[in-house]
Amino acid sequence: MKFYRFDPEVGKGIAHFNSNFIMSRIIKTEKPTQIGCMHLDPNGIVGFHQAVVSQLMLIVGGEGWVRGDDAEKYCVKSGDAVYWEKGEGHETATNTGLTAIVIESEEINPSNFMSIKASESLSL
Template identity: 40%
Template sequence: MKIFQCTTDTAREIAAFGSRNLSMARILNSEESLHVGCMFIGPEGLVGRHQAACEQLFLVVQGEGVVKGGDGNEMPIQAGYAAFWEEGEWHESKSERGMTVIVFEARKLSLHLKEAEYYNR
């Protein structure tokens, strides 16, 4: 067995698209062009508005925040919930208090998640 570290110490800061207080640790790549990373969005952090280069699943594992898709509507999101963006879709996310997110990116993702009904945080 091997133990690996995935903490803010292993992440690099990201400032693209006007993002702030954001760092990301790469987790893995595969021959099928799958990218998995861990985003550490700090207090008052922002992943700036940009187009998805491919399909993207944004799975919140700690904390809470807000996500916005191509329609421009903001939706609250918290640990245990995920946002999905299509290739080319404009999107952004932010958090007042911080959140940790696992991001899955690939040309085609096959999701096995139950679509959430609207919920109150």
């Protein structure tokens, strides 16, 4: 399990076409990719299971915790991204509610675009 950042501080200012915004690049794929939005209500959980394909979860609202095969729980909040490789066990839960964009593909490598976030600051 790896943690990444996609908050504005790691993005790039865009001024083309009279624009004024920050873009945080996330991923680029050549192979089929599935992208979904996951909504967990308060006390929601995605039970522990092995990833069928590599998966990147981008927390866009709320907060909760995740764990991998090591069973240690890590806090996550809006702006955090968590990556699990194919076959890696994982679980996600929240007390207050959480919304996330989930990207699944045989071919994703968040390290190409995203900054690593120190996981020790996330430990519960």
